Amino acid sequence: QLVESGGGLAQAGGTLRLHCTASGGTFSNYFMSWFRQVPGKERAFLAGISGTGGRSYYAGLKGRFTISRDNAENTAHLQVNSLKPEDTAVYYCAAFAARYGRNFYSPNNYDYWGQGTQVTVSS
Numbered sequence: 579q580l581v582e583s584g585g586g587l588a589q590a591g592g593t594l595r596l597h598c599t600a601s602g603g604t605f606s607n608y609f610m611s612w613f614r615q616v617p618g619k620e621r622a623f624l625a626g627i628s629g630t631g632g633r634s635y636y637a638g639l640k641g642r643f644t645i646s647r648d649n650a651e652n653t654a655h656l657q658v659n660s661l662k663p664e665d666t667a668v669y670y671c672a673a674f675a676a677r678y679g680r681n682f683y684s685p686n687n688y689d690y691w692g693q694g695t696q697v698t699v700s701s
Contacts, residue, residue: 580671585695592661592699598654598671598692605629606649609676612656613685614667615694621670625656626682634682661699668694 584596598610611626625635625645633645647654654671672688674680680687 580673580690580692582669582671582692582695585669585697587698587700588661590661590663590699590701594658594661594697596656596658596669596671596695596697598656600652600654600673600690603675605647605652607676608673608690609680609682610645610647610654611672611682611688612643612645612654613670613672614665614697615670616667621685623683623685624669627654629676636683658697663699663701665699666697668696670694 579601581599582596588594606629609626609628612624613621614624615621623636624639625633625643627633627645627647635643642659644657658665671692673690674688
């Protein structure tokens with residue numbers, strides 16, 4: 579089970595830190611990612627992190643996003659800097675067992691999803 583927190587209303591130019599808490603299974607065995615979705619569009623990959631800390635980002639994010647994890651605490655985090663109104667979306671964390679070696683860019687390859695947390699950025 580994955581539960582996101584940390585969303586809400588934020589100002590443009592500010593920083594937001596999202597959290598994903600996992601339960602069940604051995605957390606370090608899972609590849610964790612963050613996606614976001616706006617109405618009428620598909621869920622979009624933002625960043626992923628392996629159990630050993632290897633990170634991958636969507637190329638278009640221009641360094642504003644940082645993904646991290648704490649295997650001891652069963653948590654994953656996403657920090658978003660220099661917030662823009664276009665960052666407004668529902669943000670989801672997702673996971674799949676790393677042994678499957680799947681293409682982590684596709685939301686279809688994830689077995690577990692959180693319920694999502696709304697982020698609204700005002701200008």
